[in-house]
Amino acid sequence: MVPAIHGHCRCHYKPRVCKMNIWKVLFIFSSVVIIAYVNQQWILPTYCPSILQFLKSSFGYAANQEVVSNLRRPGKILAGNLGDRKTIEGSDRPPIRAKNDSSLDTQLKSYQYDRKADGNGYEVKEVDINVHVKTNLEQLEEEERQSLINVKEILPSATRPDLAQDRIVFMKTHRTSSGTMACILKRYGYNHELLFALPKELRANNFLQTVKFKREFVYQYPGVIDQKYNILANNARYNRKEMAFVIPKATFITMLRRPEEQFESVFGYHNMTSKLNLAKSPNPIASFLERADYYYGQKIPFSDFLKNGQLFDFGLNRESMENNANIVEMIKSLEAEFDLVMIREYFDESLILLKKILDWKLDDILYIPTNIRSDINRFKIDQPLREKIAQWNSGDVELYDHFNKTLWWRIEQYGANFKDDLATFRAKNQEVFERCVDTSKSDASDRRQTKFVARDSSKFCQDLLRSDEEYTSFIRERQKELFRRKQRK
Numbered sequence: 001m002v003p004a005i006h007g008h009c010r011c012h013y014k015p016r017v018c019k020m021n022i023w024k025v026l027f028i029f030s031s032v033v034i035i036a037y038v039n040q041q042w043i044l045p046t047y048c049p050s051i052l053q054f055l056k057s058s059f060g061y062a063a064n065q066e067v068v069s070n071l072r073r074p075g076k077i078l079a080g081n082l083g084d085r086k087t088i089e090g091s092d093r094p095p096i097r098a099k100n101d102s103s104l105d106t107q108l109k110s111y112q113y114d115r116k117a118d119g120n121g122y123e124v125k126e127v128d129i130n131v132h133v134k135t136n137l138e139q140l141e142e143e144e145r146q147s148l149i150n151v152k153e154i155l156p157s158a159t160r161p162d163l164a165q166d167r168i169v170f171m172k173t174h175r176t177s178s179g180t181m182a183c184i185l186k187r188y189g190y191n192h193e194l195l196f197a198l199p200k201e202l203r204a205n206n207f208l209q210t211v212k213f214k215r216e217f218v219y220q221y222p223g224v225i226d227q228k229y230n231i232l233a234n235n236a237r238y239n240r241k242e243m244a245f246v247i248p249k250a251t252f253i254t255m256l257r258r259p260e261e262q263f264e265s266v267f268g269y270h271n272m273t274s275k276l277n278l279a280k281s282p283n284p285i286a287s288f289l290e291r292a293d294y295y296y297g298q299k300i301p302f303s304d305f306l307k308n309g310q311l312f313d314f315g316l317n318r319e320s321m322e323n324n325a326n327i328v329e330m331i332k333s334l335e336a337e338f339d340l341v342m343i344r345e346y347f348d349e350s351l352i353l354l355k356k357i358l359d360w361k362l363d364d365i366l367y368i369p370t371n372i373r374s375d376i377n378r379f380k381i382d383q384p385l386r387e388k389i390a391q392w393n394s395g396d397v398e399l400y401d402h403f404n405k406t407l408w409w410r411i412e413q414y415g416a417n418f419k420d421d422l423a424t425f426r427a428k429n430q431e432v433f434e435r436c437v438d439t440s441k442s443d444a445s446d447r448r449q450t451k452f453v454a455r456d457s458s459k460f461c462q463d464l465l466r467s468d469e470e471y472t473s474f475i476r477e478r479q480k481e482l483f484r485r486k487q488r489k
Contacts, residue, residue, distance in 0.1 A: 036103045069093075073286055079159050120387045154448050165358040166194060167250040169243050170233040174305050175265035176257035177344045178235075179468045181370040182352075185233045186471035187463050188364050194230035196475050205469045206235035210304055212315050213239040215246050219476075234472065238314045240337050251358060254335060256310060257344035259396035260381065260389045266309055267379035269448055270302045283449045285379050288327040288387045308395035316395070327395045331402050340410075341403040353410055363426060372450050436461035 109391050170185055172178040189196060197218045199207045207217045213236040220227065232247050244250065257265075266272075267285055276295050278284035288295050296306050304312050314334060320326040334341070340357055342350035351365045359363075382391070390397050411418055424458075436455055443451035454465050466474075 018184055079329070098206075114299040149169075165251075165360060166192075166230050166477035167247050168233070168358070169241075169247050169250045169252045170231070171238050171252065171338075172233070172235045173255055173257070173310050173311070174235075175262050175367070176255045176310070176373075177271055177347060178255045178349075180367055180369050181255055181342070182363060182468045183370055183466065183471060184235045184367050185231055186468070186475065187466070188360070189231045189233075190471065190475055190478075191463070195227075195479065197232040198472065198476055198479070199234055205472045207237075209235055209237055211243070212237045214242050218246055221479070224483065230416045237312075251339045253342065253354065254314075254334075254338055255344055255350075256400050257343045258391045259310070259393040259400055260386045262310065262396070263306075263389050264343075264379055264381055264391055265373060266302070266305050268379055269373055271377070271448075272300075272302075272306070279330075283379070283385075285389070286385055287379070289385070289392060292392055309392050312397045321395050324395075324398075325399055331399055334399075335406070337400075339432045341406065343400075343407050344406055346407060348422060348426055349411060350407065352418065353407075353414065354424060356414065362428060365425070366429055366464065368437060368452060369435060370451070370467055374444070374448060374450050377448055432464065436464055 124189055165188075168185060168189075170178075170182060172182060186196070188194075200217055200219045201203070202219070207213055216237070218227075218229075232243060232250075236243075240252075243252075264285065267288070272288070273279055273281075273284040276284075276298060278287050281287040292307070296303065304318070307318075308316070311321060311330065312318075314330060315329050316326065340350070340354055342354065351367075355359065355362070355365050382403070426464065436458075437452045438455040441453040443453055445451070451467070452465060454461050
């Protein structure tokens with residue numbers, strides 16, 4: 001006869017084995033807790049708050065001073081399922097509680113990103129982190145006060161409060177020559193020792209591109225509270241309120257491109273032919289448009305930019321694009337909120353307008369094109385196909401047509417010397433190109449793009465040829481050293 005099983009172990013026959021199994025379970029559970037703590041993944045606060053609460057009440061978990069100090073950087077939170085292991089940095093610090101402030105509980109939020117059920121990108125889900133920060137909050141406040149840095153003592157050039165050229169938000173849009181424009185801004189800011197708002201992820205050149213920008217996405221330097229910056233010029237999805245918080249009283253600028261060319265560029269640069277299994281098609285874009293709704297619904301990276309991608313950059317969601325009233329309202333809002341909407345097809349003309357708005361010098365807007373797409377990722381578009389692309393991206397067409405008209409209105413308002421200023425700029429920019437670029441060579445290390453090679457190693461030429469990503473790395477390292485040096489004083 002098989003003996004009865006009590007409590008999932010044969011305790012009637014082997015009580016010692018049962019006790020050993022219990023101790024094994026406790027040992028394994030304790031090991032998991034310790035590993036989670038050491039790695040600072042904060043699995044318990046995120047996924048098992050009830051277990052955490054039991055540990056806190058029973059063993060004083062999180063009352064330890066080391067734990068409290070580490071609450072300033074909760075660490076990474078897993079986003080999505082295990083097949084989509086993206087990680088998003090947690091908040092660098094809890095908010096400061098003012099005396100008699102009863103609203104703290106509503107402020108103590110961090111953000112976790114999870115893919116929507118329908119695969120249309122990522123959306124924000126609020127995760128309560130009260131369990132992280134309520135313990136020894138007064139001690140944390142004192143640490144914040146002691147390590148608070150006055151930016152005026154770090155960078156005197158960043159403290160001119162009324163100069164528009166020192167506060168800029170550049171809303172990058174995909175495949176519109178925004179990378180070249182970002183290099184112009186980063187070169188200016190780097191050489192003038194301005195502070196940049198950079199992505200929290202240390203190796204990232206972009207903020208989250210499928211979630212609207214939030215101040216929490218910006219890297220916060222140790223000991224700095226609600227730091228205000230001078231320039232935001234990395235890819236981010238538009239959110240006026242949050243961007244204005246990070247860069248107060250900023251000049252807002254952006255770039256648009258003719259939708260037919262922009263769509264073709266997105267399709268080629270992000271290798272949609274391969275991602276959508278269209279490699280056997282003689283014309284992948286034509287094949288896409290034949291079943292556009294089907295392909296647009298595929299859960300692949302950058303699929304959000306395959307229809308009205310520029311409107312998506314500005315925060316218009318997929319479902320909202322089906323209603324033309326939403327598009328019209330968006331255009332009206334952008335008209336009111338942006339100081340200049342540049343047009344890629346008239347890049348030089350746009351730079352002349354920008355120079356006047358920011359009161360820059362001619363040398364400040366010199367440039368050498370970057371991120372030029374290689375021929376292997378280009379498609380030929382005939383007129384019938386162009387019309388189909390325009391119809392599919394009708395929202396972007398409406399957006400582009402509106403701001404193309406406003407650009408030429410601004411040019412008329414510029415004055416009679418616009419043509420002379422433009423000719424002077426183009427002549428000087430051509431001289432710079434011939435001086436700095438070795439046209440007999442090219443850098444094809446990235447198969448998606450062709451990079452120019454410098455003719456000489458002068459700082460002037462190197463600055464002009466530095467890529468967007470390289471500038472981000474340079475700026476990040478310098479700012480880290482600036483704040484580190486200040487803390488040591």
